[in-house]
Amino acid sequence: MVGAGVGGLATAIGLRRAGWTVTVLERRSRLERYGTAFGLHPTAQAALDRLGLGEALRARAVRYRSARIRRPDGKVLAALPLERVERKAGRPELLISRPYLIDALLAEPDRLGGTRIVYGQRLTDPDGLGADLVVGADGINSAVRTARFGTASGPRPVGAVAWIGIAGYETGVYGETWGAGRFFGMTPVEPGRTNWYATVPEAAAAAAATPDAAAAQLRAAFAGWHEPVPQVLADTDPATWIRYELRHLHPALPAFVDGVGRTALVGDAAHAMTPNLGQGACTALLDAEALARAVAAHGRAALPAALRAYDGERRRSAQRVAFGSRHLHRFMTARRPALRDALLGLLPG
Ligand SMILES: Cc1cc2nc3c(=O)[nH]c(=O)nc-3n(C[C@H](O)[C@H](O)[C@H](O)COP(=O)(O)OP(=O)(O)OC[C@H]3O[C@@H](n4cnc5c(N)ncnc54)[C@H](O)[C@@H]3O)c2cc1C
Structure with a gap:
């Protein structure tokens, strides 16, 4: 092996x-x-x-x-199909x-x-x-x-970079927020903690010299998004974030x-x-x-x-x-999200 x-x-x-x-x-x-x-x-x-x-x-x-797909302004567009998976699989x-x-x-x-x-x-x-x-x-x-x-x-490479991390509290807001060319996700993981992941286009995430410089880039990429997205990025220590280049x-x-x-x-x-x-x-x-x-x-x-x-x-x-x-990656990271969001809006909320 x-x-x-x-x-x-x-x-x-x-x-x-x-x-x-x-x-x-x-x-x-x-x-x-x-x-x-x-x-x-x-x-x-x-x-x-x-x-x-x-x-x-x-x-x-x-x-x-109970996880939702949201827009950066917080509007719920659709539900992630978790309940459907559970009903089908038992x-x-x-x-x-x-x-x-x-x-x-x-x-x-x-x-x-x-x-x-x-x-x-x-x-x-x-x-x-x-x-x-x-x-x-x-x-x-x-x-x-x-x-x-x-x-x-x-x-x-698929032209995108992901960061993952853990926040030291439960946000209570779970699911994904899809913006133009980027998305942010939060899930439960253990009592008292929240698992988060963020994906941005490669151009918005040039390899930074220090964790603080990388953190500044990522926080800027999600500035103005609904809470607790900026809060999670502000509260977690960038030295603990893990960066991936997305490849298949x-x-x-x-x-x-x-x-x-x-x-x-x-x-x-x-x-x-x-x-x-x-x-x-x-x-x-x-x-x-x-x-x-x-x-x-x-x-x-x-x-x-x-x-x-x-x-x-x-x-x-x-x-x-x-x-x-x-x-799904292409769909989630559409640069002009209006059509994508309209399609999502047709799914059960
Ligand atoms: C941002 C992100 C989020 C993800 N989220 C999820 C998720 O929510 N759910 C999910 O199911 N998956 C997720 N994944 C994917 C998941 O991490 C991997 O796909 C999965 O762990 C595959 O495991 P693996 O054992 O095949 O490979 P790896 O975990 O890569 O393990 C390979 C091992 O081989 C060793 N190795 C490599 N080369 C050699 C060599 N030449 N000689 C000896 N040893 C070697 C490495 O050190 C490593 O220990 C995510 C990935 C990313 C990037």
Whole structure:
């Protein structure tokens, strides 16, 4: 296994439960407990249940309900479809803090045994590993993908930058506010805290020399928006904000597996997507569980068939989500928002 993010750790747990001995190589010297929150769709919750992690998840996750899409002046345009998701799936969308999810995933290999995580190991050549199966869970810049599938597909910027952070209080105002070319979101994450994220065009977010200069840029980009947007940006310490350049994998890969049963890709390595649908971690968890299940069902002697089954179950589905997220990004960041807002106004409020 290459990469100890959400996808790699979940795959390691699934393969270990299927009786494999797993070594995880992680380039970082330790897992940094950074990050804000992941949305967990009911399908990803079911995958965590099948990996034996459902209880750990429910112990700390919070329900995400009653969120609205607003204009910068605060007018509500539509409801996020959370109630609809809940009615259809029979369980609510959840939010969980990333550090807690990583901790829960890390605790499981300890409990199960038979999994070794080797930190400070940046993989460059999967051929040197001598493993029966190499799983590339090494994120959007995947070295496994490059080595085994070439460079035809690679990370592509979408011309926007995102910041994420946590406010030390509950705003009570949840959902997203969509302006011209930018948006701001707030969700619950844990009692007493609010998860926030902001996306602006790249031109409005030139790499700043200091956190204070970056903060000034971001605060200016959302000045005059309805409260508590400016308040959240004023109250949180810019040194704790995390900045991302938004990228996705393009073009979509023709396969997540090789034809000989030696390599599979999961998570961002296979289908990195923009965060607009909040499905990056969800799809990584679904990949992990599906791969481990396929390998368990086919047995070690039939790895090529197992990997084909995994590819058949996950590739189109994950790529559809990635495509949808990219298009939602365009819609959300329309430079002339009047038509977009009029369309939103037609949705149930
Ligand atoms: C602003 C923003 C908001 C988001 N919000 C959400 C959300 O609400 N819900 C959601 O589901 N998703 C969200 N995501 C997406 C989510 O963070 C990722 O898509 C998801 O975590 C994918 O996990 P992964 O394990 O595939 O990759 P990663 O988390 O990138 O993990 C890859 C791991 O591999 C390691 N690695 C990389 N290269 C090597 C190498 N050569 N050798 C060894 N190790 C290596 C890295 O250090 C890392 O630990 C968001 C993303 C952004 C940018």
